[in-house]
């Protein structure tokens with residue numbers, strides 16, 4: 001299939017104000033721009049500074065920074081979900097909704113063919129009168145959408161769902177491995193609570209999917225086909241798939257500091273750990289994690305934000321930790337170039353939270369995968385990799401949600417010891433899936449088919 005298509009679109013992008021959402025929208029924009037389509041990308045100013053280096057086609061992708069209004073329920077200067085604790089994200093939705101007029105004015109002037117969005121459920125109301133087609137592009141897993149964000153899951157505003165209700169998947173949910181266990185359903189309670197003014201998270205996301213001209217998902221039928229079919233059935237409309245959409249490696253070079261440090265170690269020996277753009281650990285859990293890494297005796301590079309209540313990672317180090325791991329372990333309290341670190345030859349294991357972006361990056365890489373999920377969607381992604389594809393292992397948590405240094409160390413050792421049966425099994429399965437995903441036309445075919453879907457959508461009146 002050719003990469004070129006006849007008609008060139010102009011597409012506006014308006015993702016949820018979170019790095020884990022803006023990044024995949026930008027990856028998709030690159031693929032569309034590579035085929036000659038023009039993109040107008042709306043995002044908060046601060047996110048632009050962090051992510052503009054991911055724009056591979058500045059001639060076709062134009063950023064439109066938005067002013068995120070200050071509201072009393074958010075700390076001054078908040079622009080994305082990385083700036084606040086998860087408990088404050090409902091207020092970020094209020095702030096996002098207040099950018100509606102900025103969007104409206106720009107869309108009136110530019111009149112793109114399509115607008116892609118996720119969390120802003122009011123986009124169809126703005127776009128339809130302007131003749132702009134709307135695509136609700138989901139960048140969390142199909143499993144996360146299918147288990148709660150479907151019409152079969154009834155939510156009455158003002159009557160939050162109970163843990164027990166949330167523990168049962170909706171009627172027809174097609175998987176019995178990608179599920180929540182025991183008290184994990186507690187982490188879904190937020191879906192029936194307010195997320196913005198006068199609307200629940202469920203109301204917002206299901207309206208976004210019900211009102212759009214087409215639902216799109218960042219996934220592939222080889223891995224989540226049944227779940228996508230279920231979503232399509234639930235909403236009575238086709239679901240277009242973009243595939244995993246990851247950029248080709250080595251768009252930029254790894255910072256010399258990390259390249260030099262990693263090059264001191266044997267191939268495949270270093271354990272890398274990162275938990276995405278939002279997750280911040282409690283201090284005690286952070287210290288337990290460091291002790292777990294220490295016990296493995298393996299070299300490690302940890303990139304995590306300072307734990308709650310601290311200003312630096314150093315401040316939270318366990319007594320004597322730095323001296324004991326000197327020369328083999330580093331803890332960095334900020335952002336690193338995750339995809340480049342994962343593709344460094346010295347890195348052999350990726351301990352991550354299984355956010356959907358990290359999930360794809362780990363699957364397409366060749367490091368062993370150890371998962372410590374935090375949010376409900378990350379737990380489901382973890383079950384997909386650990387129980388269904390059997391390509392990685394999950395760190396066991398106690399009933400309280402706490403994970404011990406022993407369980408972390410055990411999980412890492414189980415994939416890193418050469419003779420470990422589990423290690424060999426997940427390595428073999430991972431290699432098999434990786435071969436499918438990196439095969440020459442896999443991603444290209446997905447994008448080309450997706451563009452055909454858009455063309456067909458444009459033809460409809």
Ligand SMILES: O=c1ccn([C@@H]2O[C@H](COP(=O)(O)OP(=O)(O)O[C@H]3OC[C@@H](O)[C@H](O)[C@H]3O)[C@@H](O)[C@H]2O)c(=O)[nH]1
Pocket residue numbers: 018019020021023139140141274275276277278279303334335336337338339354355356357358359361375377378
């Ligand atoms: O130091 C870092 C940390 C992260 N990253 C990048 O940031 C992105 C993080 O995205 P993830 O989806 O993995 O995780 P986030 O937690 O940030 O995402 C959020 O949105 C997507 C959902 O699936 C997640 O559950 C949600 O938390 C990845 O592309 C990763 O490569 C870095 O480049 N450097």
Ligand SMILES: [O-]c1cc(O)cc2[o+]c(-c3ccc(O)cc3)c(O[C@@H]3O[C@H](CO)[C@@H](O)[C@H](O)[C@H]3O)cc12
Pocket residue numbers: 016018020081086089090118119138140143144145147148149188190205278375376377378
């Ligand atoms: O944890 C989640 C469990 C689940 O079953 C579904 C979702 O969905 C989404 C989502 C977000 C936006 C959309 O347009 C569709 C789906 C989730 O996103 C995360 O929600 C957090 C709410 O507090 C937010 O902080 C974070 O930035 C989002 O990535 C989570 C689940």
